[in-house]
Amino acid sequence: MSLFAELRLIPFSRLTNGSRWRVEAMRSYSAPQLLWITKGQGRITVGGVTRGYGAHNAVFIPAHTMHGFEMTSQVYGTAIVFSGMPDMELPDGPHHLRIRDGAVQAELTILVESLQRELDGRRPESKRAIRHLAGLVSVWLDRQILLEEDGPRRPDSARRLASGFAALVEKDFRSAKSVSDYAAELGVTPTHLTRVCNRTCGRTASDLLAERKISEAQRLLADTRAPIKEIASALGYASPAYFTRAFQARAGASPTTFRKGH
Template sequence: MTLFPDIRIVPFSRLTQGGRWRAEAMRSYSAPQLLWITKGQGRITVAGVTRGYGAHNAIFVPAHTMHGFEMTGQVFGSAVMFPGMADLDLPDTPHHLRIRDGQVQVEIATLLDGLDRELSRKRTGARRAIRHYAGLISVWLERQIELAEDVTSIPVSARRLAAGYAALVEREFRTSKSVSGYAADLGVTPTHLTRVCNQTCGRSALELLTERKISEARRLLADTRAPVKDIASALGYASPAYFTRAFHARTGRSPKEFRKGD
């Protein structure tokens, strides 16, 4: 148990405990987080936009933002979670930063090491030290965002629409709402929404929606004892049979097989 439960550092090795799907599956957290990648590569999708990542990448994910990342081989790094700390003035939007300056890389590594030490030791003034380290990390992030160049070729309008869709999906994926319903809410046609999603993350709008539903289904199957029929209903599927077919198509296993083998 840490002295300051509002903040924690989670090594990437723990994110994949219980299966790589736990890191790769689309999900969101109630707290903002900063991912600091020190080694490895892959692709990460945040708010409907997919980009490649590598060593010395810093990725900020706001609270309640749909995301998931693919790992190519071993990936090392840490996720810093900031629950209940609105006074840190963290960004409201996602940011993907490629940190090329060696000194700047050392700065964030030093701050994370210091924060980790204070979290794991019962020393005088630890609470103040932890809060100060968190504040310095937020300042570091703000400065790097200010210096960053927007190198993506995806138009801003497309990124905004994808982010809007991802945000709606994150709020309503537990319902039976279709892509057409989401498109209507966004004031676009389903065809246009799918075209934009393919442009921003290489997935159709339906694939993004299905992936979020199945990711939650995996979590519920692995971490709860809820009956399959209740999980199907909770995720807006018309019937347990339809849910089972969708789950098998996505994972190669039935819900019961996944639960037994997880």
């Protein structure tokens, strides 16, 4: 396994150079990641909860957690992707930390810069150094979570419900399950679930579900040669025609047009 398979550092400038839909679409990754934002501001949705972010914010996103990141070319920072590190001690849930202490900000920045030197330089014992530095990043993260307002806050019932819904969507969005099905599984009414999602992230429950399906459809259209009818079936749509209408309404182009452009 190469060093690059174990940990990756992705500057935000590389993310914003790509297609905007890839950055902002609701999606998830198979590896945990820590976003270290050093300049700029915007909004980020993680696990059904939307918050504003600014400079010196650290956002931890566990593996397989649905999220969307609003980002412009004026936002700077680094994504630390802990791929290939199953033994790394990292938080189980998402965290959004606002780091106000300059010394603590510098601590993480120095760790990121040290990781980058090890990844770039192919120095002796780089693999060992990278694993130790990644461990120090995880310690830094745990400390800030523990110190945040004298201990982590217990999320309110609305955020717990929204996070539960987002987790179920991430697990089952390829099925034909409706918002009513998800609400029943969570033990609430569809109306209550929609009200809560509106409160926590400014989207209805139907919007969150549709955005996750369409972002996956965009990825499949851009990155594979799978026929459109197969993509529609794989994402739980009743027919290719229904999928095409839903896709065009969300993406602003038909699946065929979108694929040609990417």
